[in-house]
Amino acid sequence: MVHRYTDWKINSFAEAEERYNTTKPVISKKHTKEQDIRPYGYRSRKWERIEKISANCYIIWNGDDGDPCQHLYWGWYNTDKKPTPKQQMELAPIVWKRKGNMESIRIRNGSGNYAHCGRYTFLENTLPHNMGFLVIDGKQYVSLLNTSEKQNFGTGRWHGHLKYLLPKSMYVPFNKHRHGSNFRNHGFVEKDDKKYLTFERKIGEPNTTPWQVVGATWEYIGAKTKVDKQGKADIKPHTDKFYEWIVTMYRMLPITDWEYRSKMRNELQEWVNDNFPSSCNDFAFGNPHVAYMEIMRDEEHPMRLHLAVDWLTHSNLTEYRWDTEGGGNREEFVDIDSDVAKRVRANWNRYINKQLGLISKAEVEKIERRK
Secondary structure, three states: OOOOOOOOOOOOHHHHHHHHHOOOOOOOOOOOHHHOOOEOOOOOOOOOEEEEEEOOEEEEEOOOOOOOOOOOOOOOOOOOOOOOHHHHHHHOOEEEEEEOOEEEEEEEOOEOOOOOHHHHHHHHHHOOOOEEEEEEOOEEEEEEOOOOOOOOOOEEEEOOEEEEEOOOEOEOOOOHHHHHHHOHHHOOEOOOOOOEEEEEEEOOOOOOOOOEEEOOEEEEEOOEEEEOHHHHHHHHHHHHHHHHHHHHHHHHOOOOOHHHHHHHHHHHHHHHHHHOOOOOOOOOOOOHHHHHHHHHHOOOOOOHHHHHHHHHHHOOOEEEEEEOOOOEEEEEEOOOOHHHHHHHHHHHHHHHHHHOOOEEEEEOOEEEEEO
16 A cells, blocks of 8 residues: 555545535546546546535545446446446445534445455545554454544454454446356355445544444454364374474574575475376465375485475474674574473474365355444
């Protein structure tokens, strides 16, 4: 995400209304006065614009799906249909509303399970000053600053501030022509899934006044995995011997030498590619699960040392420490005490489960609606 040099944030409904009223429409060969293209920030970025729906509703567009002035470029091509007013309202990234003595802002992520970097930058630079936009572990959040509100479902804290998950929508009307028969295989839906966040507060309050979430919030439920207990029991005698061998001799290896690690990794990969070619698309470079099983079972295997180096490279038996003499980071072996030994063994256990293909998904990750 990239911060803009000029602060174009809109903090309230009144500011949205003022921004619209004080911005002249862009009139050119491509845009007529009737189209009413009013950039909310830089005029050169005319696709980032503010649109008046009514005296009590304004939309701020970033040129994505739903914008009637951009429909030819984003998913609506090869069709004579344009987004209806209802669809525009549903797909809009930011909607400001005024009702009675309350003002509200509705915030929507992009549609599709992929990165929407333009939307992220837009939200980061457009949301009110006392709202933050975050991307953490590939998921997007709206954080509320200057609030003491209690934590609810779908929220967490980031540097002491409440944050709410902003899920990606899968609503893309008229998108069948883009993916054809695979439309539903991509997870898209033609009916609004209402995956957005809405916040409100009283009109006339200072811009520092905290917002209150209204309506649905969302919670991320990570994928649940299960371990093949029978398969692990069958291989356990071999993995235990392998582990005991590694922790006995690892200090004799130049494991802190990057060139050595790289050489061993490349030789192991080449051997896997040559001897266990992948029969599916799960592995781009051979089928390591079967290969590593063979190495574990054979104490005289030529790739045994290579596999040991592979684990040591990812293990917590080494750590980076500041070299006061060399003026940089250097790797050192960790002194093993009882606590370290437990962590090392746990690291080995995770490595075995993954590399030997003993883990499978019991439940896929999902986003659940709360409230």
